[in-house]
Amino acid sequence: MKQQPLAFRMRPGHINDIIGQEHLVSEGKIINRxxxxxxxxxxxxxxxxxTGKTSMAYALAKSLDIPVKMLNAVTDKKKDxxxxxxxxxxxxxxxLVLDEVHRLDKAKQDFLLPHIERNLLTLIGCTTSNPYHSINPAIRSRCHLFELHPLTMEHIKTAIKxxxxxxxxxxxxxxxxxxxEALEHLAFAANGDMRSALNGLELAVSSTPQNDEGKIIISLDVAEECMQKKSFSHDKDGDAHYDVLSGxxxxxxxxxxxxxxxxxSRLIEAGDLDSIARRMIVCAYEDIGLANPQAGPRAVSAVQAAERLGFPEARIPLAVTVVELSLSPKSNTAYKALDQALDDIRNGKSGDVPAHLKDSHYQGAHKMGRGVNYKYPHNYENGWVDQQYLPDTIKNKDYYKPKNSGKFEQQLKQVHEKIQSEKNNTRF
Incomplete structure (x- = not known):
């Protein structure tokens, strides 16, 4: 038993033992139901x-005391x-818990389908890929799709304790x-990966000799070595890495x-490419936005290049893009406008779609007034025509407030102001 990896031994045996994924397994949520x-x-x-996909699958079967078999869609054969x-x-x-389910070939799939249909086999497929892109529709249509989220530091610390x-x-x-501080570092360096944290802990314990008092002391230095990732700081409050990311x-x-x-540089020294990538992409869209709309795609490309290169070379595309992002003009108008629209929706400020905008591609639609008097913008000289698009209750709402940040948004502002002016001239 002890020869098995620690992460394997610590797999939950019941739904109540699952750490994280509260959106699925807590009281009243779908899998709990x-x-x-x-x-x-x-x-x-x-x-x-x-994130515990296989572990969750195993725990669910054990919770109902149903026999469970674990196979891999790649390495296990149809005979298995x-x-x-x-x-x-x-x-x-x-x-049947099937790892790498996105790699299931047609022969295995055709064999499994009738048994899944009859509920002789309850399939729980596990994959890191997006099932909408990678899972065969024949399998996907017969299964509920549940996304598991990366575990938080608190989840990881709970598992370690x-x-x-x-x-x-x-x-x-x-x-x-x-x-x-070693606990904090194990939880942080795992980056939401429970297996990584427990593997690091197991290595730390097995490779650290007992001291004169017969204790195995796992210090921050030991944790850094076993996780192969440096700590941001020796602070005991555990907030240092968040402070660096915020800065x-x-x-x-x-x-x-x-x-x-x-x-x-501090994030690179910590080896935290995931956090660097996320913050760069967020900045490109949140803070720069329409002032330099190419910043977003270029940030994504830089992240992809960095992930392919790995450190130390990954620092090169990251540096190029961080300089560009820092010196780009800034604008948050697009997402701020959307936030205002979302706020209205969530507070009940909506309304019926105007009749002339409703779908008219079915028999009898015109009799119901659907699509009648709709003006097709391409039939007009400027590709724009004044007609109501918002519901009656909010027809005069103006969410988007353009800035003069960057040439692109300046151009958008000119178009926006011209349309608004033409609307006013048409209506008065």
Whole structure:
């Protein structure tokens, strides 16, 4: 038993043991409702590595005391699936947990489908790929699709603490003393990946000799070595990495290129490419937006290049893009306008779509007034014609307030103002 990896041994055995994914397994949520009803449906669990897809699948089957078999769509053959079906015929039902389900070939799929249809097999497929792009429609249409989210630092810390007190499957029988800053670093460096955190913890414990008092002391230095990622700081409050990320984003927003490069350097030293990528892309769309609309696609391209190159070369496209983002003109008008529209919707400020805009591509639509008097803009000289688009209750709403930031938005502002002026001249 102890020869199995720690992350495997600590897999949850019941839905109540699952850490994270509250949107699916907490009281009243969809998967919890399945368990309460004792009716497990076929499903695809998808999300980043280490979010607990396979572990959740196993825990769900065990929660209902249904026999469970775990296979891999790539490495296991059709013969292995035939054996599972025979076992299901003997027991009445089997949960088949199928890793890499997006790699399921046609022969295996054709074999499984009739058994899934009859509910002899309850398929729980697990994949890191987007099922809408990668899963065959024949399988996808027969399964619920549930996205698993990256675990937070608090989730990871909860799992580590549980592991250190578990005398059966965890490290409760070991004389481990985990320093608080080491716990923080294990949780942070795992970047939402439970498996990574527990693998790092297991390596730290197994490779650290006992001190003179018979204790295994896991310090920050040990945690850094075992996770192969440096800590932002030796601060015990655990907020240092968030402060650096905040400083990075706000320096780009404030057009301070030197500060942005400084914080980028600290993030690179910590090896935190995921956070760098996310903040750069967010800045490109949130803070620069229409002032330089190509900043977004270029930030995405830089991130893709960095991910392909890996460190240390990844620093090169990152540096180029951070300089561009910092020195680009800034505008948040687009998303601010959308936020105002969303706020109206959420506060009940909506209304019926005007009749002339409603779908008219069906028999009898015109009799109901659908699409009648709609003016097709392309039939007019400027490609624009004055007609009402917003519902009556908010027909005069003006969400978008353009700025003079950057040539592109200046051009948009001119078009916007011209249309508004023509509307006013037409109506008065």
């Amino acid at each position: 399945m368990i309460q009803a004792e009716r497990l449906s076929p499903m695809i669990l998808f999300g980043p590595p280490g 699936m035939e054996i599972v079906v025979e076992e299901a015929k003997m027991s009445g039902q089997v949960v 549980r592991t250190l007190t578990d005398n059966v499957n965890g490290l409760g029988s070991e004389p481990v003393e985990l320093m608080e 990075f984003q706000k320096s780009i927003r404030g057009s301070d290129v030197n500060a942005a490069l400084h914080y980028l």
